[in-house]
Amino acid sequence: MEMKEPAGGTVRGYVLMSGGLDSRLAACVLREQGVAVTAISFTSPFFGADNARDAALRLGLPLVVEDFTEEILRLVEHPPHGFGSYLNPCIDCHTAMIRLAGRRAEQDGFQFVATGEVLNQRPMSQNRRSLDIVADGSGYRDWLIRPLSARLLPETEPERRGWIDRGRLLDLNGRSRKPQFALAERYGVTDYPESAGGCRLTEPNFSARMKDLRNHGCVSDVHAIEMLRYGRHFRLNSKVKVIVGRDEADNNKLERLARPRDALLDTLEVPGPIIVVTGPYNDDDLLLAAQLGVRHSDRKSGAVEVRIRTGGGECRVSVVGSPDEVVNRLRVC
Numbered sequence: 119m120e121m122k123e124p125a126g127g128t129v130r131g132y133v134l135m136s137g138g139l140d141s142r143l144a145a146c147v148l149r150e151q152g153v154a155v156t157a158i159s160f161t162s163p164f165f166g167a168d169n170a171r172d173a174a175l176r177l178g179l180p181l182v183v184e185d186f187t188e189e190i191l192r193l194v195e196h197p198p199h200g201f202g203s204y205l206n207p208c209i210d211c212h213t214a215m216i217r218l219a220g221r222r223a224e225q226d227g228f229q230f231v232a233t234g235e236v237l238n239q240r241p242m243s244q245n246r247r248s249l250d251i252v253a254d255g256s257g258y259r260d261w262l263i264r265p266l267s268a269r270l271l272p273e274t275e276p277e278r279r280g281w282i283d284r285g286r287l288l289d290l291n292g293r294s295r296k297p298q299f300a301l302a303e304r305y306g307v308t309d310y311p312e313s314a315g316g317c318r319l320t321e322p323n324f325s326a327r328m329k330d331l332r333n334h335g336c337v338s339d340v341h342a343i344e345m346l347r348y349g350r351h352f353r354l355n356s357k358v359k360v361i362v363g364r365d366e367a368d369n370n371k372l373e374r375l376a377r378p379r380d381a382l383l384d385t386l387e388v389p390g391p392i393i394v395v396t397g398p399y400n401d402d403d404l405l406l407a408a409q410l411g412v413r414h415s416d417r418k419s420g421a422v423e424v425r426i427r428t429g430g431g432e433c434r435v436s437v438v439g440s441p442d443e444v445v446n447r448l449r450v451c
């Protein structure tokens with residue numbers, strides 16, 4: 119790879135913008151030395167670009183948002199460097215984001231890619247070895263700048279060529295956030311989120327549900343992933359799932375997300391959840407779904423009438439709620 123000489127004397131680059139404090143500061147440090155910074159952010163079923171949009175707006179930066187769905191689904195299926203604490207393939211995810219940003223930088227005639235990473239801030243994903251793996255794996259090692267810790271890392275090509283002044287980059291190291299808070303004050307960066315966060319793959323419950331999809335060969339089913347955000351999830355067999363709304367907001371979402379081939383159930387005599395059955399269900403599955411629904415309705419004992427709507431029409435059954443043993447056995451998390 120080779121980035122082009124700066125056009126018109128202006129050095130340009132992409133800063134990976136999560137919207138957290140560190141990526142905002144990385145942009146500020148570079149911009150302070152006259153570099154033209156464009157923010158780049160990625161979206162997928164697991165994370166969005168809202169924090170990045172907010173950051174770009176507040177900092178007055180142009181922002182590019184790229185769809186990262188295909189890459190992240192591939193990495194959740196086969197992460198070459200494994201997962202973090204949950205189903206988060208952070209090292210490979212970061213590598214892929216930098217690779218995409220690097221390609222785009224080359225195409226756009228930019229001179230570098232930068233991130234807000236801080237050496238040793240996170241024990242697993244930001245130690246020296248992980249930073250090296252990411253830099254090498256991205257294919258853009260010589261063009262990747264980490265402005266907050268750059269002086270502790272090998273010199274990059276834009277620094278060697280004098281496009282970026284290494285002396286004005288920083289040497290932050292470790293877990294303390296005090297230097298970042300001081301920088302935030304200096305640059306007038308306020309109202310940033312506590313952590314860039316927002317990646318559902320690092321949430322224990324979501325991650326366990328996603329793991330269940332992965333175990334059943336459904337990693338690339340974007341609609342099934344969207345459903346993971348709502349309700350209680352039960353697995354009846356390798357292909358059939360039941361999702362039971364927890365509250366009105368869940369019920370509304372599930373009703374909207376249900377596809378024509380899904381079965382939709384609701385309790386008729388007492389307030390209760392919306393129940394969605396996905397997959398090639400049979401009559402026994404629908405009966406079990408109705409029992410799970412009654413179990414989570416306001417009726418604590420006795421039978422309740424449940425309406426079952428499928429592509430083939432509508433029927434009603436009267437059932438009692440599932441016993442705890444069944445609920446616990448089928449529950450995904």
Ligand code: SF4
Pocket residue numbers: 165206207208209211212317318319320
């Ligand atoms: S937390 Fe999520 S978005 Fe961030 S690097 Fe890890 S997998 Fe990717």
